[in-house]
Amino acid sequence: MKPEYPHALAARPAVRALTASKIRELFNAGIGRADVLPFWVGEPDEATPEFIRRAGMDSIAAGEVFYTHNLGIPELREALAAYVSRLHRPTQPGEIAVTSAGVNALMLASQLLVDPDDRVVEVVPLWPNLQEIPKILGAEVVTVPLEFAASGWQLDLERLLDALAPGTKALYLNSPNNPTGWTISREAQQAVLVHCRERGIWIFADDAYERQYYDATPVAPSFLDIADARDRVISTNTFSKSWCMTGWRLGWLVVPPALVDDLGKLIEYNTSCSPVFVQRAGLAAVRDGEPVVAHMLERLRRARDLLVARLNEVPGVEAALPSGAMYAFFRVAGVRDSLAFCKQLVGDVGLGLAPGSAFGPEGEGCVRWCFASSEARLLDGVERLRRALEMRRP
Ligand SMILES: Cc1ncc(COP(=O)(O)O)c(C=O)c1O
Numbered sequence: 001m002k003p004e005y006p007h008a009l010a011a012r013p014a015v016r017a018l019t020a021s022k023i024r025e026l027f028n029a030g031i032g033r034a035d036v037l038p039f040w041v042g043e044p045d046e047a048t049p050e051f052i053r054r055a056g057m058d059s060i061a062a063g064e065v066f067y068t069h070n071l072g073i074p075e076l077r078e079a080l081a082a083y084v085s086r087l088h089r090p091t092q093p094g095e096i097a098v099t100s101a102g103v104n105a106l107m108l109a110s111q112l113l114v115d116p117d118d119r120v121v122e123v124v125p126l127w128p129n130l131q132e133i134p135k136i137l138g139a140e141v142v143t144v145p146l147e148f149a150a151s152g153w154q155l156d157l158e159r160l161l162d163a164l165a166p167g168t169k170a171l172y173l174n175s176p177n178n179p180t181g182w183t184i185s186r187e188a189q190q191a192v193l194v195h196c197r198e199r200g201i202w203i204f205a206d207d208a209y210e211r212q213y214y215d216a217t218p219v220a221p222s223f224l225d226i227a228d229a230r231d232r233v234i235s236t237n238t239f240s241k242s243w244c245m246t247g248w249r250l251g252w253l254v255v256p257p258a259l260v261d262d263l264g265k266l267i268e269y270n271t272s273c274s275p276v277f278v279q280r281a282g283l284a285a286v287r288d289g290e291p292v293v294a295h296m297l298e299r300l301r302r303a304r305d306l307l308v309a310r311l312n313e314v315p316g317v318e319a320a321l322p323s324g325a326m327y328a329f330f331r332v333a334g335v336r337d338s339l340a341f342c343k344q345l346v347g348d349v350g351l352g353l354a355p356g357s358a359f360g361p362e363g364e365g366c367v368r369w370c371f372a373s374s375e376a377r378l379l380d381g382v383e384r385l386r387r388a389l390e391m392r393r394p
Helices: 022-030 050-061 074-087 101-113 128-136 157-163 186-199 257-270 276-288 290-311 338-349 375-392
Strands: 096-099 119-124 140-145 170-174 202-206 233-238 251-254 327-332 366-370
Touching: 022 338, 050 276, 074 096, 074 276, 096 101, 096 257, 101 128, 101 170, 101 202, 101 233, 101 251, 101 257, 119 128, 119 157, 128 140, 128 170, 140 157, 157 186, 170 186, 186 202, 276 290, 290 327, 290 375, 338 366, 338 375
Parallel strands: 119 140, 119 170, 170 202, 202 233
Antiparallel strands: 096 251, 233 251, 327 366
16 A cells, blocks of 8 residues: 655745745856856955955864854954944944844844734835745735936835834835945935834844945945934844855844843854854954955945946946945846846846846846946946847847
């Protein structure tokens, strides 16, 4: 007799309903093609600086291969508190939790506060992970779209405040924003903070790109500048972008002290702690890495200016100058299915861009180009785009 297996092997419905990454789908289509110029993934094109790698290697060599405190090694929490105090507001080590990169910081903040059926609000287009994380917990995600203008993507503040109705659990706000580069103004931030404070709405501020900001100040406006430790504000951050450390998987949270003990429990049951040698590398970055941040910013600023100017010379392309992050998120006339268009770019001219639809339906008609690259490669890419668009013309 054959045994019977009456129970289906399937993930929870909320997980089955998650959207698979369209960037990944495209990336797979380009696999094996050495001639593709890859601008689709959001990471710096430089390896982690030597002194940071050395700190990680020295730690391993010294035998630091054991668990640490759930919230991170004291030296790193102290250094991060000093860093946040310098950039934003006086912050104590007790308000800092070290995490396994930014995506884990966002998941932990969500697990801490978001229940099934909660309503959360997000400004979109937006990095897909941020859109899917609340759904894993069974929350409903309500979106407020940014609007494209030649001068840059714009937020309709009234529309956002209307969406932040009483009963909303949290606002997830990423500024500077991936993919558009939009950065919230201080005035809008004030209005959002007061509105959320009155209604008890949490603000999860994703500050991943705060050091990639091209305005007069070297750091983007953060909710940490205007909120205090009694506000329902959590800032999530990462070492990935500021110090070229995507593969190390290190990040942090700034949380109200009242939540820290519960957060420690969650870290225990998720990852227990970040690897100690990775934390040592992070300590070197945060203590001695300001020149790295400054160097990246200047390189990215030049790359942004060059790319956006050249893109706007291509017939059919309309690109706004992003005020932060490392992406141009631009319109291409006649493109209604950006995934199909990006597949065509890979196939026809070996150009790897990310489809706008990967960032939500509001991003359809656009494509994202990560400009953390050399000028020669960017110019080669623009020529390939020009050729591809000429081939599309009847
Ligand atoms: C908006 C945003 N937040 C957070 C992250 C987190 O990055 P990581 O998990 O590498 O720290 C990213 C990475 O692309 C991002 O785009």
